[in-house]
Amino acid sequence: MTPHRHDRWLIDGNNVMGARPDGWWRDRAGAAARLTDGVDAWQQQTGHDVVLVFDGPDRRELTGRSRPGFEVRFAERAGRNAGDDLVVRLAAERGDDDQPDTVVTSDAGLVARLPEAADVVGSGAFRKMLENR
Numbered sequence: 001m002t003p004h005r006h007d008r009w010l011i012d013g014n015n016v017m018g019a020r021p022d023g024w025w026r027d028r029a030g031a032a033a034r035l036t037d038g039v040d041a042w043q044q045q046t047g048h049d050v051v052l053v054f055d056g057p058d059r060r061e062l063t064g065r066s067r068p069g070f071e072v073r074f075a076e077r078a079g080r081n082a083g084d085d086l087v088v089r090l091a092a093e094r095g096d097d098d099q100p101d102t103v104v105t106s107d108a109g110l111v112a113r114l115p116e117a118a119d120v121v122g123s124g125a126f127r128k129m130l131e132n133r
Helices: 013-017 028-046 082-092 108-113 123-131
Strands: 008-012 049-054 070-074 102-104 119-121
Touching: 008 013, 008 082, 013 028, 013 049, 013 123, 028 049, 028 070, 028 123, 049 082, 082 108, 119 123
Parallel strands: 008 049, 008 102, 049 070, 102 119
Antiparallel strands: none
């Protein structure tokens, strides 16, 4: 699947954080905040609608940064694949007349669950997009 200029990008935040072994696991909250900052700036530059999805409990300091065109969400339940479930549900909610989403992840299990029309951008490639803006 190749990326197109779609109106909405769904980003698997934990997968993107894990795409680079930079010690993010020692400060997950800090890594999530840095990723949120980078995605926010990228969204403002590109104009794409973005939903950045994280696993774990809601962190109000991040979800409170949501605004039109940029939404930070946390999984609606705890446990394995919780964030993936939210990404899949959001992608499946698109109507037949809507453009398909671009989903950012390198999780093959998540990709297999997405609607066929969804485009996928790998997490490493997306990190490069953030760095090269």
